[in-house]
Amino acid sequence: MPSLKCLKKNLVGLCLGLLQSMNLWSASERPNILFIMSDDHTSQAWGCYGSRFAPAFQTPHIDRLAKEGALLRNCFVTNxxxxxxxxxxxxGQYSHINGVKTLADALDPQKKHLAHYLQEAGYQTALVGKWHLKSQPTGFDYWNIIKGQGRYHEPRMFEGDLAQPQIVEGSYSTDLFTEKALAWLSTRTDDQPFAMFLHYKSTHEPWQYPPRHKDLFDGVIFDEPETLMGQTGPKNSRIPGWPLEILTERMVRSSDHGGEALVPSQEDPQTKRRETYQKLIRDYLRCATTIDENIGIILKYLDTNNLSDKTMVVYTSDQGYFLGEHNYFDKRFMLEESMRMPFVARLPHRIPAGVKVDPMILNVDFAPMLLDYAGQATPASMQGESFRSYLERPGQEAGRTSIYYRYWENSPRRPAHYGVRTQTAKLIYYDGLVTESEAHKWEFYDLQEDPQETRNVYDRTHNARLMRQMKHHLRQWRSNLGDVSQKF
Ligand SMILES: [Ca+2]
Incomplete structure (x- = not known):
């Protein structure tokens, strides 16, 4: 018969085990935040979004985050x-409010943003990698960044001082940024939660991969999107866009797009387009592979240091990207491949494993959501909303009925535009398009009948009621957000 002492010991052990397995969070306890963001790493190249490049290309570590946490199925960028x-x-603001509408604009260093609010909430804040907001970072206790686009190989990094570059010989940006981020995590004190913003340069053009991946995908022929070999852009669209032929010229002219310059095997345009596409995907995925490898290193670090249970890990990209769909590359447009943001978030014991979130979430919602986990209400200046409840209790709320988008840069190939998207349809107005016909500035896509957006049916739609509804949504958004300017 077990002694009383033994029973007590077993009971205490049982309770501790139970508490550990439930990992109960006290009301005031806040998770660490590890916000990992890459550049142009679109959902078509994430395994957990059903990448067409599988099985040759896989993202096991990103997929692990999705498996152990939540994946947003309808996350969108606002510009x-x-x-x-x-x-x-x-x-947490749209471009016309925060003043950063185009690539030429800088973030005002005086402007209070997410990192400042996290600092005020008692977080140690850090930023490593690509900043790209022109001005000196503020709101971070520690920062170590590249200026502008920076370089893939041996990037010049600036640690707390924009006048003092540091170069690590033989380094590759994705690996180096991880090293710097983990170095900071290893030296910080445990008395405060941390918020680390780790921003990779990969997978931005030009796609320069590390020597270890120079043979990766050799001999692989990647699947083409259905819209690669047809006309450029959707049918009935009057927007020239950014066709792969532009990339062909760049790849032929320069070896800057990966290991080797493109040497087309034949002069016919179709062959050239196909070979450009294959090189684009090969170089792009070699860079994307470095991101997944490094996320694997980070997850292992968190596991080894008992941080996984207390750290919210987010991985996202700053927008989507065309990988040959519509014969486009690059982003900017309001079409799905460009405006969709991939996003996974893991926080054990709070976010159920394997959650798929369907409501439409926006990039302006990220800051409110992270502040929510930091125990902070959404600041009045922020226009987004926390989506914490969608992550923790999925399937209960329908979410927004529509979202607003506005692209402010303007050029003949890629004119400025704004529009509204519902779960089933999209209306776009190209205010920057030079045309004598007002009707030519509008595009309409039926996302139910035509999810790949192959046809602009604005001229052909006979559903006047739906069109009135969409225009009403658009006017309402512009009015509510204070975006009434016609200028671009
Ligand atoms: Ca980008």
Whole structure:
């Protein structure tokens, strides 16, 4: 018969085990935040989004985050270009409010953003990697960044001082940024939670991969999207866009897009397009592989240091990207491949494993959500909303009925535009398009009948009621958000 002492010991052990397995969070306890963001790493190249490049290309570590946490199935950027998206993520504001509308705009260092609020909430804050917001970072206790786009190989990093570059010989940016981030995590004190923002340069053009991946995918022929070999852009669209032929010229002219310059085997345009596409995907995925490898290193670090249970890990990219769909590359447009943001978040015992979130989430919602986990209400200046409840209690709420988008840069190939998207349809107005016909500035896509957006049916739609509804949504958004300017 067991002694009383033994029973007590077993009971205590049982309770401790139970508490550990439930990992009960006290009401005041806040998780660490590890916000990992890459550049142009679109959902078509994430395994957990059903990448067409599988099985040759896989992302086991990103997929692990999705398996152990939540994946957003309808996350969107409000302005699909690097600098503005980063500003919207930090400020929780649309471009016309935070003042960062185009690549040329800088984030005002005086402007209070997510990192400042986290500091005030008692977090140690750090930023490593690509900043890209022109001004000196503020709101971070520690920062170590590249200026502008920086370089893939031996990047010049600036640690707390924009005048003092540091170069590590033989380094590769993705690996180096991880090393710097983990070095900071290893030296910090445990008395405060941390918020680390780790921003990779990969997978931005030009796709320069590390020597260890120079043979990766050799001999692999990647699947083409259905819209690669047809006309450029959707049918009935009047927007020239950024076709792969532009990339062909760059790849032929320069070896800057990976290991070797493109040497087309034949002069016919179709062969050239196909070979450009294969090189684009090969180089891009070699860079994307470095991200997944490094996320694996980070997850192992968290596991080894008993931080996994107390750390919210987010991985996202600043926008989507065309990988040959519509014969486009690059981003900027309001079409799905460009405006969709991939996003996974893991926080054990709070976010159930394997959650799929369907409501439409925006990049301006990221800051409110992270502040929610930090125990902070959404600041009045922020226009986004926390989506914590979607992560923790999925399937209960329908979410927004529509979202607003505006791209401010303007050029003949990629004119400025704004529009509204519902779960089933999309209306776009190209205010920057030079045309005598007002009707030619509108595009409409039926996302139910035509999810790949192959046809602009604005001229052909006979559903006048739906069109009135969409225009009403658009007017309402512009009015509510205070975005009434016609200028671009
Ligand atoms: Ca980007």
């Amino acid at each position: 699909s270009i690097c600098v503005p998206s980063r500003a919207s993520i930090l400020t």
